[in-house]
Amino acid sequence: MNTSLSWIKQYVKGLDCSAEQYKDAITLTGTMVEGYERLDEDLEKIVVGRIEKIDRHPDADKLIVCQINIGEAENLQIVTGAPNVKEGDVIPVVLDGGKVATDHDRNRVKGGTKIKKGKLRGVESCGMLCSIEELGSSKEMYPEAPEDGIYIFDKDNPPALGSNAVEALGLNDVIFEHEITSNRVDCYGVVGIAREVAATFNKEFVYPPVECKGNDEKASDYIKVTTEDKQLCRRYCARVVKNLKIEPSPKWMQRRLASQGIRPINNIVDITNYIMAEFGQPMHAFDLSTVAGAQIIVKRAKDGDKFVTLDGQERTLDSDVLMICDGEKPIGIAGIMGGENSMITEDAKTLLFEAACFDGTNIRLSSKRIGLRTDASSKFEKGLDPNLTLEALNSACQLIEYLGAGEVVGGVVDVYNDVASDSRVKLEPDKINGLLGTDISKEDMIAYLKRVELIYDEKTGEVVAPSWRQDIGCSADLAEEVARFYGYDKIPTTLPKGEATMGGISFKMKVEKTARDVAEYCGFSQGMTYSFESPKVFDKLLIPENDGLRSVVSILNPLGEDYSIMRTQPLNGILTSLSNNYNRRNKDVMLYELANIYLPVGDDSEVDKEELKKRFGTTDVLPNERMQFVLGFYGD
Amino acid sequence: MKDKLQKIKDDAFAAIKSSEGLNALNDVRVNYLGKKGLLTSVLKGMKDVAPEDRPKVGALVNDTREAIEKLIEETKQKLEAAEMERRLKDEVIDVTLPARKSNCGHRHPNIITLEEVEDIFIGMGYEVVEGPEVEYDYYNFEALNIPANHPAKDEQDTFYINDKIVLRTQTSSVQARVMEQGKLPIRIISPGRAFRSDEVDATHSPSFHQIEGLVIDKGITFADLKGTLEVFAKKLYGEDTRVKFRPHHFPFTEPSAEVDVTCFKCKGKGCRFCKNSGWVEILGCGMVHPNVLRMSGIDPEIYQGFAFGVGLERITLFKYEIDDMRLLYENDMRFLKQF
Known part of the structure; x- marks a missing residue:
């Protein structure tokens, strides 16, 4: 993040x-x-300047001589080869002795490149005009920057001449x-x-005020929402925006998205991305004119259904995949990706904003089965706070109004199937101190908890955790919150008291230790190999077709066939190690290994299957694991 | 007869002079002086010599023999001296050469580190126990407060044998096995293999080792956890090692922490090894979650405890400054010999 x-x-x-x-x-x-x-690691002495005058260079066709006003009494003379500047442009200028982020070939260099006063073909140049790349950023993040040339500030609203250009660009x-x-x-x-x-830092947290009434119309006149599967869709909120004006989003928003590594696209897409970055709540925008019957139905797909997502790919669905449908057809895979058939295009007039809360496990498994993991699904699968949806949706509409991107229709269509309640945990200061080994007062505990909006309820003696803190469920959870802000480093260091215990190793481990000592005394060095190998080893080892060693424990999802069975003999490991050594021309190799082997246990074993089933959900017995001692050597 | 003896003498002398080495010389001796030698056969023919001439011939034969024997002896000494000379030259001892290497084999660096860790904890009264590597889902997840469909199951990239049996992803699976035996207090460490489906690279291996620690008793605190791990880190990496506990999250402990120690290479100044931070993360730990205690039949109102898990390869790589985990499983003699 x-x-x-x-x-x-x-x-x-x-x-x-x-x-x-x-x-x-x-x-x-x-x-x-x-x-x-x-971002400004390698940038020094870069100010805002205006090109007052441009002259041709007397001795070079491709160079021009600029007189730059940097807010001082005298203009600065700078020679440049940049093709895109003209008189009156406001540009970033790096002064003599300053630094830019790239080298002369415009590649980013660690530590930057120092810019010095000098002469270009006999004409003095006291600095350099900068491109966005030279300022350590890119056109991706600053879409208004020219493809190849000097960055030019907005003509209508230029920063003050001589002011810090790095700050003006938000690169500080x-x-x-x-x-x-x-x-x-x-x-x-x-x-x-x-x-x-x-x-x-024990500072005040200022929550962004969210309010967006919209016009006098009602969203419910535009759209009807039905959630057929209430388990998988805990909450679905929708709002409508009409008279859309799709255009680039303002620079401040582009900068913020860029800081998250998100490429700015247009105001609508950027708003949904911005809200997701800000709240962690994914959103989706549908073109309302493509939503048949003016209704949204959230229901499961049918096995074998096909659907084209907005990336143009056809996906095969099953009945565990939750879909967003209109009156006639599916228009999006819930929580994963919208459909091509309902996506917002440049000429969309009215949009439907969706902010929903889907079942995390379902989204995670669906996304795995479909083979499509998106920014949205990776958020949903963690299990979002259902109270966040409305907050995020209103905030998005607030941004629409603020950016003048459209007219927000009044009201929200909100289907809330399973209302999240605050969780309450009894505050037991003695228990918390007893767990931490500390002596923190009750008042201090309450103060630490309050910092993260875990509020102590005087009347019940409980701490109330807001719905976004679904992880708070028991006293130990409160202990961690207290400890975090008290400081793990301030908790004392002691050693366990109480009954003394005898340490030691088991008989089996003693035997293994002796085996190691003897083998090493005899000149063998210890090797270590993987416990899984290829089923082909049996043929390699000339083990007969019907030999018991061929009955193996197999891995359902191995890294590849070569690692797909648990070994039933230690020979392949040691032989492979010898051959590795031989191929590397090592002379006189003597190896030993203490290798666990895994022998399947037949059905006739005397185990209580009922008990197994009850405890472990399977009647299968674990394989027999046995330690084998094996030697391998070659040479003189 | 005289001529015959003279010829034998001349031939013998020639043979002696041309013989190269002691073995050849011996052959000459046998040829002329041996039981079936040429000179001996002359003596055998004495019966055909007239009796009056016999003493004369006898003396002549003896002279010849003596002459041959003398020359053989002289030659032998010369050859022996030369041989000695050669051997002295060949077998000059350079006392500055290193002593002949002992033929002892080498222990795997993982195990050297593990034994060190075991000794530290055995000294503090910990018993070392083991558990199965092919394990029930129950012990690996459920008993550790990771219910079915918990995202942590995905995060850990589990190898499945069937839907209820896995290759354990963590040695923590031993915790519940030990706790449900009901013998309290508990003070154990449990080293062993664990598996996760990570592709092999310099820092990942689908098969690796962990060392789990578990202490359950009345009145065990987070402060005890801090103290114990501080002793561990100082014993393993030296008395001047500092330890930092950072809040973290594991489903089976609460509160939880990750532990960093000062980089043992640069002592906290910052170097390539610790990515200039001065600290190196070595383990995860925390107070055993009450749900975990409850599931294994221990009353969290009476008993509490702590658990920790150390990545053995991780501390081995750091300790020996090995920069590629793959080396630990290739068993190249040139690598193993260094430990």
């Missing part, structure tokens, strides 16, 4: 920390930072790569991470 520091700062009031401080602090409260990139930012543990679904969105950051 990638997030830019500037985006986090929007939700955390007064956050002031360096990238390194952020990384260390948030890692110690449980959101590990695997790495970060400072840090992108953090977070590792999110599977229990913290809420942190798959920037908002969730920001909440953790606020708690870590």
Whole structure:
């Protein structure tokens, strides 16, 4: 999960920390930072300038001489070969002694390249005009940048001359790569991470206010939603936007998507992606004119159904795949990917926004069977908070209004089948201290919990966990929350007290140890090979067709046939090791191995099958595992 | 007769002079002086000599014999001296050469590390136990608070034998087996193989080893876990090693942590080995989840405990600065000899 520091700062009031401080602090409260990139790492002395005058270079056809106004009394003279600039353009300029991110061949170099004053064909040049690549970014992230040439700032709203161009482009930012543990679904969105950051630095968390009333019409007049399978679709929320104006999204939104590694496309697609990045809630937009019968029906597909997803691929479905259908046909695979037949095109006029909560396990298994894992499915499969859907949907509509991308129709169609309730866990401070080995006061505990919106209910003595914290279910969970913000490093270090125990190894292990000692004393070195091998080894070893060794334990999903059976003899391993050595021209090789073999146990074994079935769901007995000692050597 | 003896003498002298080496010389001796030798046969023919001439001939034969014997002896000494010279030359001893290598074999680096770890924990009163590598889904997942359809099952890329039997993905499977025996307190470590369907590369192997640790008793705390693992890290990597506990998530422990130790190569300054962070992650751990205790018949209101899991290959690679995990399973003598 990638997030830019500037985006986090929007939700955390007064956050002031360096990238390194952020990384260390948030890692110690449980959101590990695997790495970060400072976008302006290799950029120095780059300011905003305006080209006042362009002259031809007296001695070179392809060069021009520019007089640049950088807000100072005197203009700067810079010689450039860039073909795309003209007088009046506002551009980024790297000054004498500054640094850009690329080398002379426009390849990114670590540490950047220093720019010095010099003469180009006899004419003095005091710096360089910069392309977006030279600023360490790309056209992917800055779609308005020219294909090949100098970046030119927006003519209508240029930044102040002489101001920092890196800041003007939003490149004074840090992108953090977070590792999110599977229990913290809420942190798959920037908002969730920001909440953790606020708690870590003990700052105020400012939740973005979400409100979008829309016009006087009613969404329910446009669309009807039915969820046939209530188990698999816990909640389905829909809103309608009409009079769409599809165009590029504003730069601030493009920058933020870019910081997440998402390529900007147009305002509608960008809004859905933005909401997914912000809340971790996937959304989908349908062209309402393609939705037959003005209705959405959420139901299972039939075995063998075919469906073309919006990437143009035909998918084969089965009755465990949940589909979004209109009055006549399927228009999307729920939670995985929309259909080609209902996708938003440039001339769509009215759209239907969907934000839903599907069963995580179902989405995970369906996506596996269909062979299609998307950004959306990877979020759904973790099991999302059903209270997030409406929040996300309204926020998307708010953005539509804010960007002037269309007219939001009033009202929401909301089918909520299984309402999520807050979970409550009794706060037992003694028990928590007893588990942690600490002496934290009840008041302090309550304060730590409050930082992540786990609120203590005075009346019942319980802690109330909001619906996005589905991982809070018992006292040990509260202990972890307390410990995270108290600081794992502050918990004392002690050794277990209580009854003394005798350490030692078993008789079998002692025998193995002796075998190792003897073998090594006799000059054999210890090898180690895999426990699985190819069924072809029996022929190689000339083991007769009907030999018992050929009865094996097989792996259902091996890495390949060569690793598909559990070995029933240790010979192949040691012979393979010898042959490896021989092929590498090693002389006089003496090896031994202590190798486990796995012998299937026949049906006649005296085990209580009933008991097995009850406990392990199978009547199969585990194979017999036996340690074998094997020697192999060649040479003089 | 005199001429005959003179001829024998001349021939013998020629043969002696031309003989190269002690063996050839001996052949000459046998040829002339031996029982069936030429000179002996002359003596045998004495009966045909007139009795009055016999002493004369006898003296002549003896002179001849003595002359031959003398020359043989002289030659023999010369040859022996030459032989000695040659051998001295050939067998010069260079006292600066290293001593002859012992013929002992070498233990696998994994096992050297494992024995070290075992010794540390045995010293703290831990029993070393083993469990099956082909394991019921129940012990590998369910008893560890990972119910059916839990995403963690996918994350671990399990090898299946059938839908209820797996190649264990973690040695944690031994936890429930030990707990359900009901003998408390528990203080064990359990080393062994585990399997995950990862393609082979420098840092992944479908077959690897873990060392599981489990302590269950009344009043065991997270502080005890910290103290125990700190002792472990310092014994394994040296007294100046520092240990960092980071909050993490495992379904079978709560609270959970991952443990970093100061990089033993650069001592925390940052180097290529620790990717400039100064720290190296070596294990995952936590307080045993109450659900896990309950499922194995232990009352979490009375007993609590901690568990940890160490990747053996990981600590071995770090310890010996080996940069490719594949080397551990190739059994190349040139590699194994270094341990």
